[in-house]
Amino acid sequence: MHDPHALLQDAAGADLARRGHHLDRAALRELTDLRSRLIAERDKLRAEQNRSARSGVRPDAAGRARIQEAKERLRSVSEELGVAQESLDALLLAVPNLPHPDVPDGTEQDPPVVRRVFGEPPGFDFTPRDHVDVGTRLGILDPVRAAKLSGSRFAVTRGTGARLERALASFLLDLHTGEHGYVEHGVPHLVNRETMTGTGQLPKFADDLFATDAADRELLLIPTAEVPLVNLYRGETLQDAELPLALTAFTPCYRAEAGSYGRDTRGLVRLHQFEKVELVRICRPDRSREELELLVGHAESALRRLGLAHRVVELRAGDLGFAARRTYDIEVWLPGQGTYREISSCSDCGDFQGRRAGIRVRDRDGGKAFAATLNGSALPIGRTLVAILEQYQCADGSVNVPPALVPYTGFTAIAADGTAVPAGPAGTGALSGAA
Incomplete structure (x- = not known):
């Protein structure tokens, strides 16, 4: 699996172009950014749940409602993250390897x-x-x-x-x-x-x-x-x-x-x-x-x-x-x-x-x-x-x-x-x- 951050570098796009592959960098950047935001939100929600569990304070009705709301939001974010990751993986799996810098330019139509x-x-x-x-x-x-x-x-x-x-x-x-x-x-x-x-x-x-x-x-x-x-x-x-x-x-x-x-x-x-x-x-x-x-x-x-x-x-x-x-x-x-x-x-x-x-x-x-x-x-x-x-x-x-x-x-x-x-x-x- 390619590293998406490496593919977003200008050099990677130029290398792929040498082998005739057009990389949809806009789609790649959008999916990469979306995954990063969802990971950050998921981790934040998990940290808040852990702090609440460690506090030992018995929540009142309003607190229990907030905890339940946070659990539902965590489940929703995790599902969104799974979808985003699948989409990103599908894009990355379709990208060929980058050619070595010493590989000559051209195609099979050129002289061997x-x-x-x-x-x-x-x-x-x-x-x-x-x-x-x-x-x-x-x-x-x-x-x-x-x-x-x-x-x-x-x-x-x-x-x-x-x-x-x-x-x-x-x-x-x-x-x-x-x-x-x-x-x-x-x-x-x-x-x-x-x-x-x-x-x-x-x-x-x-x-x-x-x-x-x-x-x-x-x-x-x-x-x-x-x-x-x-x-x-x-x-x-x-x-x-x-x-x-x-x-x-x-x-x-x-x-x-x-x-x-x-x-x-x-x-x-x-x-x-x-x-x-x-x-x-x-x-x-x-x-x-x-x-x-x-x-x-x-x-x-x-x-x-x-x-x-x-x-x-x-x-x-x-x-x-x-x-x-x-x-x-x-x-x-x-x-x-x-x-x-x-x-x-x-x-x-x-x-x-x-x-x-x-x-x-x-x-x-x-x-x-x-x-x-x-x-x-x-x-x-x-x-x-x-x-x-x-x-x-x-x-x-x-x-x-x-x-x-x-x-x-x-x-x-x-x-x-x-x-x-x-x-x-x-x-x-x-x-x-x-x-």
Whole structure:
């Protein structure tokens, strides 16, 4: 939850304008002033009641009438205060995070701010196909049967394709828990409204969420494991010595994609249901900048291990997500589209989610502050499979497997007929003709 007094500063209005958000400062000031007046009156009435109770004087009829009148006024003021607080909260919950001062101006329509590039886009002596053509020819993607089951924006993988997905999940979890120090969690995929509000999905993105109402309980399907991982510590005070917390989970993610009709309807890029390994870090607010660089490096290392050409770009202020104050996107090269596409988004949320979820940090001197939270995809299984199918495709329609995945798959390639090419004793078996 934003501090309303901080938002009323001129600098906050200018920061929000950089990201295209107009703050109704008049409404905010009116609600803030009203709440302050009602709090002052409530506290005054309570103090008068306490003084009267402590006096020990038995009131006469007129005094009893005044006491009753004061009680009724206190009840009325408390009710007015509750209404004012609800209105103020509703306004504050709809205000996005303020961008970090170093975030460049502009929107996604402006040229990308490229921070670094890894690897050269692979060259081919044939016209590379996109992942849908590669996967359907191999028989490992079945979009027709997926549509029969659930309609558009769902996927079915089979055989070596499904095994490759499973291998990716295990590889990513082993990398991030074994080398980067994240603690793996198994978390619920259905959460309550308070949980969604804590990380900023509600009320802003209500139309993007899938909800279920069973056994008289409203629960919502998570759009990312960030939601339950951050909210594990909702309402808690963390000790400085235990920070930073590094959390990871492999979960399905469910998104209605309400604002993306007509975009990426083909293949695995934009689905209503997909799997992802998520990374979350919780730290002191003064450490979030360093933690963001660390987080991006962890996500990027997975792509480097897989040998996938990619680049890191910084989002401009007008393109930031609702909860983010700074974001680096990692974009992987897709030969079938001839362009870079987002595969991971790593965000520093500052204390935005910490305030909403009530997560505090106590320093060594006993002082308290709201915790900073960071999150990043590392990586989404579907989009990583897309990149492998496109970057590792061969002229005969087969696909080589990145060497880092061979210990997890047990095969070094998917032959043109969709079958696995087993790994030999010396790791041989990869097909020729790849880029």
